[in-house]
Amino acid sequence: MDKPSVNTLNTFDYPNSGDGYDEVYGNQPLMNDHWQHMLEGLKVLGKQGIQERHLKAERILRDDGATYNSVSAPLSKTWQLDPVPVLLGSEEWGEIEEGLLERSELFNLVLKDLYGNRDLIRHGIIPPELIYSHPGFLRACQGMSLPGEHQLIMHATDMVRGTDGKMLVIGDRTQAPSGAGYALENRTVMSRVLPSLFRDNHVHRLTQFFQTLRLKLNSLASHLTTDQPRVVILTPGSYSETYFEHAYLASYLGYPLVQGSDLRVSNGYLWMKSLGELERVDVVLRRIDDRFADPVELKSDSNLGVPGLLEVVRSGKVIIANPLGSGVLENPALLRYLPQISVHFLGREPRLASVKTYWCGNSQDLAYVLDNIQRLVIKPTFQKQGTESVFGSQLSEKQRELLKTQLKSTPFNYVAQEYIRPSTTPSWSGNQLVPRPTVLRGFSVAGESSYRVMPGGLTRAGNASGSLNLTNQQGAVSKDTWIIASEPEVQEISLRDVPVWSAPITKQQPRATFPCRVVENLFWMGRYAERAESALRLLRTVFVQFNSTYHMPEPTRQLLLRTVTQVTTTYPGFTVEDPELYAEPESELLAVILDAERNGSISSNLNALIHCADQARELLSADTQRVINDLRDELDALTGELQHGLNAAPEEALDPLVTTLLALSGLWQESMIRGLGWRFMDMGRRVEKAVQAVRLLRATLVQVLPEDEQLRVLEAVLLSSEALITFRRRYHYDSDMARGLELLIHDNSNPRSIFYQIELLRQHLSELPSTAHGVGLEKEDRYLLEASSAIQLSTLDDLVAEDDINAIRVGLNRLLTRLEHLLQETSTQISNKYFDQVKVHQQLVRTNWDEEL
Structure with missing residues (x-):
């Protein structure tokens, strides 16, 4: 149980301002029942208890490495999570869920049409300029389709609750929707921070959403192979804003996380460069934007994609989810025509309405926007880094005139939306509960016959009561979203219990599951x-x-x-x-x-x-x-x-x-686990430990010093090598240079001796897969055999022998010099043989076409 605190909150310390819609009170003077139960639970904890749980949540997120890499900040910052969740009742969520399901089906039909017959354009339902002027529409993807009815595999929808309490959609994410992994991390943290409240509220679980995603990806792969399918998650890399989510989902789903340089196109297929061989890839869950995926046919200066990828997709030899070209659905101007689109496909307007939207490419809409700009939100139709929504109410008269001029010069590039004041929800700030505006991002994933909606989602709350732009880039804080069940849910199957593939189990050694x-x-x-x-x-x-x-x-x-x-x-x-x-x-x-x-x-x-x-x-x-x-x-x-x-x-x-x-x-x-990953990590340790030992001995013991000073330096070397105590205990009657060198170079029982490192390296190389290692003595084997033999053939008398003229130990210097060379050559050979030497493609002609779009 969560322990009560003597420092308690008054349940009604969270005020009903009566100004706009609040999640606790709605439009009524009394709070909703499920919120009353939550606030009573927070009252039991007290201010000190809530603050302790807030700090615990921050500590868990920090320990998990949950970060969000802001473009404007040079360093990653820990993902921000409010300790007070957002609550929605099952009945209300059921209506929202139906709207999200229908919306995903509708956008799936739009995607199929835009890269198929384009009936929406031919019948005049949407103007052709809206599609053809948008950089997200990729002509190279015409006619490409995924197996099955669903082309749109994942779909995210941003929603705000208006003053009347109804949810309104303000935008859609269809290229590589982010946030689902963060929602899962939020849930993991909150279930540990508020375990009793989480359990007592019978919160709907998120497991089946991710289970459906994995089953769908494996199902897509089954159209290409009957063997073990290879599904990978393609990330832009560690500098991506949401890289934590990419790695988190890869670990949770059990798929390799790859970058563009880890993949290559060869012989009409897509391959992952694994250790010593190529692994064929069947499905790619991408986290990069459309136009970066293939520098040959799309963005020519992209280093994030794979040259020739589009041709492999076109031939049906690999499946990309979401499909390339789906970025056109993120055009907010589509919301302007969505009611007509829905009537065309479904015979009715959408259950989940969108905020009133005006496309400046329409002359009547442009005139309205120019006349009412002070109460509208202006958005670009194509999101690029550095672009963000502009709130007309926040602009000076001069800024409005400049914006009007911009809208007139390139009207196709902008939409305007009515500003909907978001509902507020309790947030923990300044050691108290305060109302903050919120935006909810819902997620859906294609299943076997329809879509499955995540029961909850990712809620973003402003960091101030008057926050307008509720984005992570602008400092918004995330909140876990609890869908409160009226009764306990049926126990779900764990994601780990679902087989990754349906191929028969064999006794073959498991394939490497990560790129080189x-x-x-x-x-x-x-x-x-x-x-x-x-x-x-x-x-x-x-x-x-x-x-x-x-x-x-x-x-x-x-x-x-x-x-x-x-x-x-x-x-x-x-x-x-x-x-x-x-x-x-x-x-x-x-x-x-x-x-x-x-x-x-x-x-x-x-x-x-x-x-x-x-x-x-x-x-x-x-x-x-x-x-x-x-x-x-x-x-x-x-x-x-x-x-x-x-x-x-x-x-x-x-x-x-x-x-x-x-x-x-x-x-x-x-x-x-003693797999290839551990083996190469330990090989790196052994190479470096040996190199560092050689350098230390060369720098300190090759030069001849007076006897007293020489012993002093030897003891310093032994102290640095964590061998001084052993040296004193073992050789207390014979503490000289020869015994010190024996301990540091020859002793195979000393885990810091040079010989010990070399022998472990030889053992590691012998255990590598034969497909990568080859047969017989390879170069790296020869280097290490020579190093091992040189140490065993050396004598202590030769190593301590002094050259009186040059005041150095010639034999020791010769041995150490040769050992360092052999170790460096071994490392180079390992790198050349087992690691991919990335060859970055170069475009022959540089253009500014992408910037002009």
Whole structure:
């Protein structure tokens, strides 16, 4: 049970302003029954309890990595969720659901007609200019169709409730409707934040909506293959505003998340570049806009799509959902003619009415818009980045005149809609319940015979009482939408219980379910993690040595500083002969830690690690994502910790990062399935751990120092390598250079020795699929065999032997130099052999055609 709080709310603290329609009261003085139950529950929690649950929701969203990447903001921000849901009764929702079902069927018929016979144009129901002038109408898609009756697979509808309480549609999303994944995340969070209220209200579940989506996609694939179907989700990449949703749905539905560079057209089919082979793709659930899908036939400078994709679709060898060309249905000017369209197809006007819309391409509509612009909302017919709705009431007289001039010059490009003041709903702001305007986005997906509507949807609430543009880009907050059942629902089948395909079960090894780009990011994720940890450990050791009571001779001090540069590769750094730099090294050491623009710095490596994690997000567990978020937070906090320089125990400021990286390493070792993803991630770790060990030994132990100082440097190396305690316990009677090198290079029981890393790498390579690995000794096998043999054939006497003239250990230097070369060549060979080297296509002629549309 949700525990009550002594700090309670008065149930009627949420006011009935009587100004417009409110979800709690409607147009009546008394609140609706289901809202009264909700507010009574919130009263039991009290202000403190609600605030605690708000903070818990934020924490869960942060741990889940739920973000929304605003175009105007350089960094991702955590998805915003109000802890007070929106409530709708089952009876009222039934009417809305019928309207949404009918609307989806209607838009499906419109889509089929526009790329088919175009009866709507031939019979004069809609003017041809409305379609042909719209960039979303793709002539190249003429005649293409999906199997079955439904061309429009997913449909989203934005609705507001007017002052009379009726829902009105203000827009439709038909290309790649976003928000369903966020609605699912909202529901997951709210069921944990308010479990008792969620259970007691018998809220309709969302599972069957996503179950229907997966069954539909698999059904489409069955028209192309009887084998295991390959369904992928195509994303623009991690810089997309809604990338979290793409990865979330890929994980939830069990489909690979791919980018355009992961796919290729060959021999008339679409293929995914998997590890060492090509996997045929049958269905693509796309999250990119139409015109970016194929640079050959559509937008010529697009790097998000696949060259030649349209031709494969045209030949029926791959299915795209939603189909290419469906963006024309997002033209808000269609709402102007929707009643006539509905009468043509259905014999009646739509059950769910649209807001009154005027298309400026119609001369009468344009005249009305010009005369009444102060009370209308002006929208572009084609949404592009940077375009947004303009509220005439918010413009000055000069701005209105400029807008009128624009409307007259390009009337086909604009529509105007009557401003409908949205209904308000309780939102938690400033530690109190306040009314906020809301917009509801509903979702429907094509099923076997009809559409299924998500019972609820994604509600967006303004961040102020007078908010007009209720979009996430403008700071709107999301709310979970609860459809309150009058009685408990019948238990639904879990999405995980539904088979992904109907092909018979075989004993064949499962195919790789991710593109090689993801494997490459896992490989480099392992490398960057080890690179950052090695640098952090070295710097901690250097700080401890510098701040000890022991007086360090200047040559030893300079050697340790040069080691920082040579291990982190932040050249030129301390490799230049600069007495002032050695005397005052603080600024350079701070740059090695904090300068994110400097290759090799700790911040640069950790940012690269986080970027790789974002690219492979759909394969990471919730715990791993949580640790990645911790790493992000610790990195952000590091600047504040070191803002006053390195005067006060700087090694302690680095401890949290080391601990977090160790937690990440532990998760990889203990919780990650031993599949190809883990194997390549661990290969990256082993390559980098060995390289870092070689660089550390070359920088510190090749140069010959006086005996006392040499032992001091050796102990610093062992401390940085987490082997000092073992060294002292094992060799307390014989603590010399030879024994230290034996522990750091040869010892196969030391998980940080060079030999240990090489042997694990050899084992990993032997376990790779034969289709990718080949037969016999490949180049990477030869490199590692030579490295392993070189270590085993080396003797400690040769390694510690000193050249008195040059004051170096020649044998040690020769071995380490060769090992570093072999390890780097091994990494290069792995990259060339197993990872896709993306070849970006280049257009031969640059045009401004897209900008002129």
